[in-house]
Amino acid sequence: MVTLFVVGFAVLWPTIPLVISLFGWRQLARAYRPRGPFTGPKWRWRTGYLGPVSYTLALTIGADPAGLYLAMAAPFRIGHPPLFVPWTEVAVARVRGPFWSFLELRFARCAVRLQVSQALEGRLAGAAAGAWPGVTCEAA
Numbered sequence: 001m002v003t004l005f006v007v008g009f010a011v012l013w014p015t016i017p018l019v020i021s022l023f024g025w026r027q028l029a030r031a032y033r034p035r036g037p038f039t040g041p042k043w044r045w046r047t048g049y050l051g052p053v054s055y056t057l058a059l060t061i062g063a064d065p066a067g068l069y070l071a072m073a074a075p076f077r078i079g080h081p082p083l084f085v086p087w088t089e090v091a092v093a094r095v096r097g098p099f100w101s102f103l104e105l106r107f108a109r110c111a112v113r114l115q116v117s118q119a120l121e122g123r124l125a126g127a128a129a130g131a132w133p134g135v136t137c138e139a140a
Contacts, residue, residue: 024051024112025080028070031109034084040064041127045073049102049115061120063127068105070114087131094118094138103135 028050042062048055058076062069067087072080089108094101095115103121105114125132 027110027112028083029081032083032085034082038069051112063124065129065131090133092133092135094135
């Protein structure tokens with residue numbers, strides 16, 4: 001029984017992140033791969049929604065004047081290469097719901113949207129300096 005569990009875990013562990021990446025990360029990766037190492041500030045173990053997928057405490061989000069950096073925490077990286085999106089390709093909206101509010105990042109070359117805590121807005125804007133696109137709209 002233990003052997004069956006170990007074999008099942010070894011097969012499922014890499015398969016699950018690969019399947020999850022199909023719901024948005026893969027599309028972003030086709031358009032927004034980094035050209036070198038990211039050296040700006042990063043905030044680890046963040047939660048975000050990319051399309052229908054909740055990345056709960058699995059995201060590393062970074063920003064600098066050139067753009068937005070996204071990466072997955074090490075145990076979940078399979079199928080999720082790091083991303084770098086120039087600020088010129090990002091639009092930002094605040095979305096308010098009946099029980100929560102979040103910041104929605106929209107990308108020029110991909111229909112997938114990233115939703116993160118509004119608490120990150122100040123950090124992202126500060127790290128992006130004058131390149132921060134600012135909030136373009138508020139939606140309910």
